[in-house]
Amino acid sequence: MSELTARVREIAKRLLDNQQVDVVFGWEKGTEPFSSTPVFIRRPEEAERLVFDEFCIHNLSTYLLDYRDGSEKIGIFVKGCDSRGVVRLLEDEQFTRERLYIIGIGCPGMKDPVAHALAASGLDGNQDTAGLSAKCRQCVHPNPVLYDELLGVQQEPHLRGERFxxxxxxxxxxxxxxxxxxxxxxxxxxxxxxxxxxxxxxxxxxxxxxxxxxxxxxxxxxxxxxxxxxxxxxxxxxxxxxxxxxxxxxxxxxxxxxxxxxxxxxxxxxxxxxxxxxxxxxxxxxxxxxxxxxxxxxxxx
Amino acid sequence: MKNFLEYLGFEPERYHTAWISGSEGQKFADVVTRVVEDVRQVGPSRKMRDAR
Structure with missing residues (x-):
């Protein structure tokens, strides 16, 4: 278990334990080693399910839309792109800042689960499994832009070459x-x-x-x-x-x-x-x- | 929008926008005349039609 995963679990447990939030958005391990999927946890003991690895590619901010009509407080882990998604929703007045506790993670870039799945299946051995996923190779803002707490290290843009x-x-x-x-x-x-x-x-x-x-x-x-x-x-x-x-x-x-x-x-x-x-x-x-x-x-x- | 349609391969002559007040009859006539002239130049569009 990586240090970041340990920190993620510790923070989620703390937030749920002291009832600072009602639900925590994070990632858990999927059915394969190369898949991590979004997960929403409500009980402190479930914090053990959380992970942060190189396959946490989903942008969790989209899921806030499912909660926009409620009043529950939400703890959400964000990479650079997820945090911009949160700002998007706040700017669009779809959510209020008071309902959120945001934990930012400086994002080292995610790998492509599909490429890894293909390579592992033996169907296509020509997959690039060493590099970052296509979306992360274009990333200019890997560091969270809005957070209450920050994890990981400050990252440099992953984009090589010209953006346009x-x-x-x-x-x-x-x-x-x-x-x-x-x-x-x-x-x-x-x-x-x-x-x-x-x-x-x-x-x-x-x-x-x-x-x-x-x-x-x-x-x-x-x-x-x-x-x-x-x-x-x-x-x-x-x-x-x-x-x-x-x-x-x-x-x-x-x-x-x-x-x-x-x-x-x-x-x-x-x-x-x-x-x-x-x-x-x-x-x-x-x-x-x-x-x-x-x-x-x-x-x- | 015009830039974007052009980017997708539509002739820019086909898309016009203009601010015209209800009191600017002459301006309206001028703009429409120009639109028709521009569209005549590029001819009938088959894009987005034959594509059905």
């Missing part, structure tokens, strides 16, 4: 090439909505994709409706995406959703000035597209 390199590559293509590129990708979409469901920025109570009167987007899985879905989904998280990469990780058909999200992050930076979503919690602060100024650029419409 892939976006620029696509921008450099011709219109026809770009259409073909994305048409190929979107035709794979099975419209399972995993990317929306796992997203902490997708926190509307009633989602446009569930509206039936009027039905804004066709439910069929054809290219036109799939494209419509992805245009709307991306625009709805514009300026609010915390870049946790969960959408892309959850996608069962490998749609590079961060290629869409990152394009809008780049555009928001260019049009509204440098902006990093949910990096700190400030009273009344709103993302660029959630406020109105007379000098807002027209181009973003």
């Amino acid at each position: 390199a892939e976006v620029k590559q696509i921008e450099a293509m011709s219109t026809a090439e770009r259409y073909q590129f994305f048409a190929d990708i979107f035709s794979r979409c099975i419209r399972c909505y995993a990317c929306r469901n796992i997203c902490v920025a997708c926190n509307c109570r009633r989602c446009i994709f569930e509206e039936t009167r009027p039905q804004w987007v066709g439910r069929e899985t054809n290219l036109a409706d799939n494209m419509m879905y992805h245009v709307i989904r991306t625009m709805h998280v514009a300026g609010r995406c915390v870049e946790c990469g969960e959408c892309e990780r959850a996608c069962p058909v490998g749609i590079p959703l961060m290629l869409l999200n990152r394009k809008l992050i780049k555009d928001v930076n260019q049009l509204f000035g440098p902006y990093e979503a949910a990096l700190s919690l400030e009273e009344g602060a709103k993302p660029p597209l959630s406020r109105y100024r007379t000098d807002d650029p027209d181009n973003f419409l």
